[in-house]
Amino acid sequence: MQPVSSDSFSDIPFPDLPCTIGSIRAMTVETLDEGTVRLEIQFPVPGYPHREAVLTSLRERLHQVRPDVQNVEIAESLNVIGPKSGGTVGLRVKNVIAVGSGKGGVGKSTVATSLALALQHLGASVGLLDADVYGPSIPHMTGSSGKPEVREHLNTDGSIIQRVHPVEHQGMKLMSIGYIVPEQEAVIWRGPMLHKMLTQFVSGTEWGELDYLIVDMPPGTGDVALTLSQMMSLAGAVVVCTPQKVALLDAIKAIGMYQKVNIPVLGMVENMTGEIFGRGGAAKAAAEQRIPFLGEIPITAEIRVCGDESRMQDLLAAGSPAREALLQVATETAMQAAKQFLSRPKQTSLEILQ
Numbered sequence: 001m002q003p004v005s006s007d008s009f010s011d012i013p014f015p016d017l018p019c020t021i022g023s024i025r026a027m028t029v030e031t032l033d034e035g036t037v038r039l040e041i042q043f044p045v046p047g048y049p050h051r052e053a054v055l056t057s058l059r060e061r062l063h064q065v066r067p068d069v070q071n072v073e074i075a076e077s078l079n080v081i082g083p084k085s086g087g088t089v090g091l092r093v094k095n096v097i098a099v100g101s102g103k104g105g106v107g108k109s110t111v112a113t114s115l116a117l118a119l120q121h122l123g124a125s126v127g128l129l130d131a132d133v134y135g136p137s138i139p140h141m142t143g144s145s146g147k148p149e150v151r152e153h154l155n156t157d158g159s160i161i162q163r164v165h166p167v168e169h170q171g172m173k174l175m176s177i178g179y180i181v182p183e184q185e186a187v188i189w190r191g192p193m194l195h196k197m198l199t200q201f202v203s204g205t206e207w208g209e210l211d212y213l214i215v216d217m218p219p220g221t222g223d224v225a226l227t228l229s230q231m232m233s234l235a236g237a238v239v240v241c242t243p244q245k246v247a248l249l250d251a252i253k254a255i256g257m258y259q260k261v262n263i264p265v266l267g268m269v270e271n272m273t274g275e276i277f278g279r280g281g282a283a284k285a286a287a288e289q290r291i292p293f294l295g296e297i298p299i300t301a302e303i304r305v306c307g308d309e310s311r312m313q314d315l316l317a318a319g320s321p322a323r324e325a326l327l328q329v330a331t332e333t334a335m336q337a338a339k340q341f342l343s344r345p346k347q348t349s350l351e352i353l354q
């Protein structure tokens, strides 16, 4: 049998993404024995919502171009796309995503942790960085402990460098000041120290190869965002807000702050949706600001209790009432990061070295 060419599939689009199978080289084709063809498709986003549609297009196209093929085997895998922008600071992460807000206590750490867990659940390799050095939440929320170890590595030029190894917990790499300084001890950092600590967390840490590094941002000023954006070009920021009007005004300020430091805003998440704070405010504000809305997370006792009791992963278990919402926010965030990346003009991947 004549081999089937992968070119036959290259113009098939990934619905809702500005790319085709050919443009991101997402497929290989193997012609096995008489009448059998094996297609391997790599999806660019975890939990890609139009997976079925792509599989149908593949089968239809094969039938069109090669009606002689009797059997088709389709293998699916995940090959996340992203700006891979940390190269100059030694980071091999495809997408660095900051989770921030305009004010404290709206659920940044809850959303950052559940976003990291949900992306991992959908098959991605994920790290979680706690950039809140004054009030670290990640060790407690994830129920992880341990000390990041300093190990010596051989540099490409033959010299020996020291790298910090993050804490690993249930397959996720984690870094937080909370692993280094005891929980009760308040940490007072001055601006330059804060900058140094974050640089160490990002570029002095052996994150390995990751699809996503989620950064739990501290409340308040733009210092941390500025430091991050000077190190690399982030995939983008997720802005968390609660549905009430006052909280939304703060979120709008946060959007402005990210835009000012050149971090694209991937969208807004409404957290604590329900009877107490209301519903729909964030979707409306996102539309007014012309930024994507990434979904809403209900206010539930389960979310608070799982955070308090260090069992956030239980929120993704079958039967958990928050599960659908959290997976939806994670998929939508990944979709927006992919869209941003694919629509970026290539020459703007400027990286500032400090």
Ligand SMILES: Nc1ncnc2c1ncn2[C@@H]1O[C@H](COP(=O)(O)OP(=O)(O)OP(=O)(O)O)[C@@H](O)[C@H]1O
Pocket: 101, 103, 104, 105, 106, 107, 108, 109, 110, 111, 132, 135, 137, 218, 219, 271, 272, 273, 297, 298, 299, 300, 301, 303, 304, 305, 307, 308
């Ligand atoms: N959807 C939700 N339903 C119920 N409780 C929630 C929800 N989201 C967050 N919480 C609870 O609200 C509190 C604050 O959440 P969290 O620590 O994530 O906020 P934060 O924005 O990171 O705060 P900070 O500004 O102090 O860093 C926590 O007790 C958390 O468990």
Ligand SMILES: [Mg+2]
Pocket: 108, 109, 110, 132, 137, 216, 217, 218
């Ligand atoms: Mg927090």
